[in-house]
Amino acid sequence: MPDGQSARGLGELERANVxxxxxxxxASVDGVRTAVVASVDGFALAQSNPSTANGERLAAxxxxxxxxxxxxxxxxxxxxxxxxxxxxxxxxxxxLALKTEHAPLLLMAACDHRSVIGNVLWSAKECGRxxxxxxxxx
Numbered sequence: 001m002p003d004g005q006s007a008r009g010l011g012e013l014e015r016a017n018v019x020x021x022x023x024x025x026x027a028s029v030d031g032v033r034t035a036v037v038a039s040v041d042g043f044a045l046a047q048s049n050p051s052t053a054n055g056e057r058l059a060a061x062x063x064x065x066x067x068x069x070x071x072x073x074x075x076x077x078x079x080x081x082x083x084x085x086x087x088x089x090x091x092x093x094x095x096l097a098l099k100t101e102h103a104p105l106l107l108m109a110a111c112d113h114r115s116v117i118g119n120v121l122w123s124a125k126e127c128g129r130x131x132x133x134x135x136x137x138x
Contacts, residue, residue, distance in 0.1 A: 010135075015046050017134040022048035025127035031091075031115030035124075037131055038062055040103040053110060062095050062108040069095075085117055094120050098128040105131070 010018070022035040026048040035048040038059030047055035065084055073081035084095040091112045098105040107128050111120055 010045050014135060018046040018131050019048065021127055021130045021134060022046055024130075025109070025123055029109075029111075029115065029120055029123045031111045031113070032120065032123075033091075033110050033112055034058075035107065035109045035127070036062065037098075038106040038108065040106060045105070058108055058110070059106070062106045066095055066097055066106060083121065085121070087117070089113075091115070092117050092120065094124055096121075096124050096128060098132055100132065100135075105135075107131070 018037055022037065026032045026035050033049070034052045034055075036044055036053075036055045036058045037046045038044050038055075040063060042060040042063035044055035044059035047053075047058075066081075069081045069084045073079060080097075082097040082099075086093040086095075091110065092115055093111070094107075094109045094117065096107045096109075098107055105128075107124055109120055109124050111117075
């Protein structure tokens, strides 16, 4: 993840703390398989469980999907869209923009069929607040 770290400027301690927050989130919510924090330009900054998925690819896809959601929001005059949820027969994906003073960060959670998406959303927002606190944000 060197590209993402340099893009955001995450040091080793910051990355370790964000990864700890992601692991706490993944462990506390039934069905969350992996979680990734990414820069808005699609670089993985931290991942809860690197053995389950490619964080760089998930970060890039999350960036693209949230950009598409934002374009839809502008087209329909809905304002800023910050959450995107996808559901399939095998599981769910939640993508969330985390507001910062600079470019937003992105949080993606991949879940299996056991997850309750409302619980994932609430917990992901809490995780996002914890991540921002680790990075000295609001």
